[in-house]
Amino acid sequence: MSQDPQDHSIPPHELSDDRRWRLAVLGLGRRGLEYAAAIARDSGCLLAGLADSRSDLRSFARGCGFQAPLAVSLPRLLERGPLDGVVLCLPAADVPAAAARAFEAGLAVLVPGLPAVDVAGAERLRANLSTATRPVASGIAVLTHPLFARTAHMLATGSLGAVRSIRASVQVSRVFGPTSLPPVGDVLEHVAFEFVVLLDQMFGPAVATSARGQRLYGSGLDEAHVTLTLATGGSITFDCSWSVPGYPRTAMVLEVECERGRVLASDDALEQELDGAAVPTRTVLAGLQEGHALEWGEAHATLQAFTQRLAHGMTANDPLDLARALRAVQVLAAIRASVTALGERMEVLP
Amino acid sequence: MSTPTRRAPRLVLSTTSLEVPVRAARDRSLEVANRFRESESLAVALVKAIEAGAEALYAVPSPALRAAMDELKRPVPVLARLPHLPLGDDLRHEHSLLIPTHDENPDVWSGMRAGIAAVSMLPASLQGDLAVRVAQRIEHEAASLGSRDVIGLAIAPEITDLALAAGHARFFERMVRFGRARFGGVAGFETRDLAYLVRRLHEWGVEPDFLIAAANPAGVGMTPVPLEVEAALERPGIPVLATELRGGGVGALAEGARYALEHGALGLLPDLVDLDDVGGELRALKLLLG
Numbered sequence: 001m002s003q004d005p006q007d008h009s010i011p012p013h014e015l016s017d018d019r020r021w022r023l024a025v026l027g028l029g030r031r032g033l034e035y036a037a038a039i040a041r042d043s044g045c046l047l048a049g050l051a052d053s054r055s056d057l058r059s060f061a062r063g064c065g066f067q068a069p070l071a072v073s074l075p076r077l078l079e080r081g082p083l084d085g086v087v088l089c090l091p092a093a094d095v096p097a098a099a100a101r102a103f104e105a106g107l108a109v110l111v112p113g114l115p116a117v118d119v120a121g122a123e124r125l126r127a128n129l130s131t132a133t134r135p136v137a138s139g140i141a142v143l144t145h146p147l148f149a150r151t152a153h154m155l156a157t158g159s160l161g162a163v164r165s166i167r168a169s170v171q172v173s174r175v176f177g178p179t180s181l182p183p184v185g186d187v188l189e190h191v192a193f194e195f196v197v198l199l200d201q202m203f204g205p206a207v208a209t210s211a212r213g214q215r216l217y218g219s220g221l222d223e224a225h226v227t228l229t230l231a232t233g234g235s236i237t238f239d240c241s242w243s244v245p246g247y248p249r250t251a252m253v254l255e256v257e258c259e260r261g262r263v264l265a266s267d268d269a270l271e272q273e274l275d276g277a278a279v280p281t282r283t284v285l286a287g288l289q290e291g292h293a294l295e296w297g298e299a300h301a302t303l304q305a306f307t308q309r310l311a312h313g314m315t316a317n318d319p320l321d322l323a324r325a326l327r328a329v330q331v332l333a334a335i336r337a338s339v340t341a342l343g344e345r346m347e348v349l350p
Numbered sequence: 351m352s353t354p355t356r357r358a359p360r361l362v363l364s365t366t367s368l369e370v371p372v373r374a375a376r377d378r379s380l381e382v383a384n385r386f387r388e389s390e391s392l393a394v395a396l397v398k399a400i401e402a403g404a405e406a407l408y409a410v411p412s413p414a415l416r417a418a419m420d421e422l423k424r425p426v427p428v429l430a431r432l433p434h435l436p437l438g439d440d441l442r443h444e445h446s447l448l449i450p451t452h453d454e455n456p457d458v459w460s461g462m463r464a465g466i467a468a469v470s471m472l473p474a475s476l477q478g479d480l481a482v483r484v485a486q487r488i489e490h491e492a493a494s495l496g497s498r499d500v501i502g503l504a505i506a507p508e509i510t511d512l513a514l515a516a517g518h519a520r521f522f523e524r525m526v527r528f529g530r531a532r533f534g535g536v537a538g539f540e541t542r543d544l545a546y547l548v549r550r551l552h553e554w555g556v557e558p559d560f561l562i563a564a565a566n567p568a569g570v571g572m573t574p575v576p577l578e579v580e581a582a583l584e585r586p587g588i589p590v591l592a593t594e595l596r597g598g599g600v601g602a603l604a605e606g607a608r609y610a611l612e613h614g615a616l617g618l619l620p621d622l623v624d625l626d627d628v629g630g631e632l633r634a635l636k637l638l639l640g
Contacts, residue, residue, distance in 0.1 A: 029443035037515035041546070060448055063478035065518025091443055174438050182441035190441050246380050248437055249371040268376045286373060286570045286598025295373070296542060296573040 022084045024049035028057040032089035038299035049077040092117045096125040103132040110306045112139035115325050122329040135309050141298035142194045143319035146290040151265040152202045161259025168238035170195040172250040175242045178217045186220030188332045192240040196328040205231050208347050213339035356536045358560035359405035360617035367623040369410045373598035374623045382623045389417035398629035403636035410434040411494040427501045433487040447483045464489040481524035502536035503529035510539040519554040526558050545578035560589045565610035566597035580613050589616035596624045
């Protein structure tokens with residue numbers, strides 16, 4: 001067994017007779033159905049089960065036409081047949097406990113999105129990782145985004161020189177009054193989380209934060225203005241809001257000033273300005289062949305990466321590294337604490 | 351598979367980019383949204399489109415579209431893209447179809463029609479079938495489009511592709527039957543998975559009047575593999591209306607249109623976000639269609 005609890009692969013001889021990954025989905029909300037559809041459409045996978053404790057969600061999934069075994073829980077599903085892995089599409093508060101049960105059952109686990117709502121949940125999940133015997137992965141679609149992957153590569157190769165400053169923003173048009181607030185969660189959980197994971201992947205972990213924020217329509221944050229202090233000594237300033245008009249799609253923007261130029265990267269386009277160059281180079285997402293996987297949907301993109309992980313184990317700077325997602329949960333907690341303390345610097349728990 | 355007897359429109363102007371995210375540069379999407387913020391500007395564009403030869407609008411229900419159509423004081427044929435799943439629902443755990451709509455002006459007739467739709471699909475409605483949920487949602491939404499203007503129904507891709515992945519053949523049969531009967535026109539499906547949908551529809555013997563899918567030389571949106579999508583376009587039987595002709599803004603409209611028609615598309619479905627001169631460019635597409 002490898003030393004890293006996330007770093008396993010499944011030997012081919014342990015697969016089903018037809019050599020497909022037998023995957024189940026736990027949690028049959030919107031995201032669970034997206035993953036069920038992605039698994040059903042993937043020729044290398046078999047949708048081997050669906051589970052949810054809510055009868056209305058189970059009934060909806062069956063009404064959609066999925067014929068895989070349906071159960072109220074993972075143990076009940078396992079009574080119906082063997083599985084290789086499970087995708088946890090539950091509300092984040094339920095993920096740590098469900099992950100522990102999946103580890104115990106010896107299953108590979110994919111956790112799309114937020115893996116826990118708070119530090120306690122993140123700690124619980126981290127502590128249980130040592131019991132996992134199969135691959136454990138986080139599914140954050142933006143980490144498979146080709147424009148951000150190019151940006152990361154460009155910065156890593158050092159062609160622009162050392163990074164001097166990083167500014168970032170993430171915004172979307174969703175909440176414009178109390179009636180459009182979701183039942184749970186704030187702008188950090190719904191909008192900023194994936195971006196914080198991306199920043200961690202590109203620039204390394206944050207060790208402290210100071211933040212200001214606004215609660216416009218309820219008790220949760222609707223906007224935040226954040227400074228992250230990085231372990232490397234640098235810092236990132238970023239703004240996030242879900243109350244900006246004109247952004248039906250989430251806009252993630254990153255502006256990096258370097259010694260010899262500047263990079264403006266977003267989920268839409270990548271612009272590179274080398275000092276002394278007459279015009280900046282511009283690349284748009286639609287112009288990239290590698291953007292096609294993402295066009296088919298986030299579930300397809302992360303599922304592809306997950307099945308690669310199942311076959312080959314973890315790679316360097318793996319986009320599915322769960323540790324990074326757990327660190328982001330700690331960062332969000334520190335941001336909330338700093339907002340409550342009116343911008344006071346807060347350490348991010350290691 | 352026989353050729354469908356109902357004829358789908360061949361040139362359709364899409365206004366969906368005003369309401370749902372489309373593959374286009376963000377600057378361009380914002381520019382178009384600003385241009386058509388006033389209902390009068392949208393109304394003028396609709397008139398120009400019809401005069402240039404567009405046979406219908408492809409639209410989702412929205413107050414802006416309703417206001418523009420009211421400005422016109424004349425019927426504008428609408429190919430309705432339904433159900434319309436509100437963007438804000440992505441903050442919720444449940445699927446959109448399980449979230450009640452918050453209609454500010456509930457229409458008694460649409461409520462009755464939704465009930466009739468459920469009864470007409472017995473026993474599927476007792477089993478919580480997707481087709482019944484979709485038909486009921488469509489009944490509520492069609493009222494805000496002005497159902498006398500609706501000449502056909504296209505099921506939104508999020509729903510089409512969910513039922514397709516689940517292998518739900520009866521959903522496709524039921525939606526075709528419901529769409530034709532309800533609006534007295536054509537019924538079809540928009541998809542991001544054209545190759546697989548065409549293959550499955552042929553296997554199941556289901557004959558919608560049209561499908562809507564991306565087609566452009568760059569292969570943008572032609573998932574999972576452009577070559578398979580080209581083969582599906584060329585396969586006789588189910589007409590395809592080609593959309594995303596500019597491939598997210600990287601190509602020219604005319605090139606995209608020529609590519610789609612050469613590969614077997616029946617018609618063209620450009621969006622406002624693809625057009626600078628609505629009248630002029632639609633006229634040029636009409637000439638290409640012959």
